[in-house]
Amino acid sequence: MPYKCPLAEKACRERNKAINRERRLERYKNDPSNYQINNLKARYNVTKEVATALYMRSQGSCDCCGDAWGGEGAKHHVDHCHTTGGVRGVLCYSCNKALGHARESTERLRAIADYIERTSYV
Numbered sequence: 001m002p003y004k005c006p007l008a009e010k011a012c013r014e015r016n017k018a019i020n021r022e023r024r025l026e027r028y029k030n031d032p033s034n035y036q037i038n039n040l041k042a043r044y045n046v047t048k049e050v051a052t053a054l055y056m057r058s059q060g061s062c063d064c065c066g067d068a069w070g071g072e073g074a075k076h077h078v079d080h081c082h083t084t085g086g087v088r089g090v091l092c093y094s095c096n097k098a099l100g101h102a103r104e105s106t107e108r109l110r111a112i113a114d115y116i117e118r119t120s121y122v
Contacts, residue, residue, distance in 0.1 A: 044080055044087050054078070054090055063089035064099075 028035045040051040061068045062076070069076045069092060077096035079088045082104065091099070102108040 040078060040087070044078065044085065046087055050087070054087065058090040062092035062095050064091050064095035067092050067094075 024035075036055070037048050037051040040046045040054070041048065046054075057063070058076075063079070075093050077091050077093065079091045079096060079099065080086060081088065098109075102112065
């Protein structure tokens with residue numbers, strides 16, 4: 001087996017990472033919505049039709065709280081079930097984090113809401 005220099009391999013990997021990153025950014029700049037739809041297909045095995053319908057249904061706002069995603073570059077997140085992998089909707093950062101921290105438990109989320117409603121400030 002011929003000798004392979006690990007430093008040369010690492011440099012090659014790093015160069016390829018940078019090239020691929022530039023290509024991804026260029027594709028995103030050229031057509032952000034198509035890039036997002038293709039990302040949905042790759043990550044969640046969702047067809048372009050379903051992905052387009054998800055974004056059209058949300059109309060630029062969170063499916064959970066209704067807040068607008070904001071200006072250009074504002075993050076929105078695809079909500080999916082971690083058990084089945086099924087896609088539920090498109091959420092803002094805060095709602096997506098809240099669901100994750102509650103471990104997608106409706107009982108936990110109801111308990112949190114009950115706590116907020118019954119608790120007064122000290």
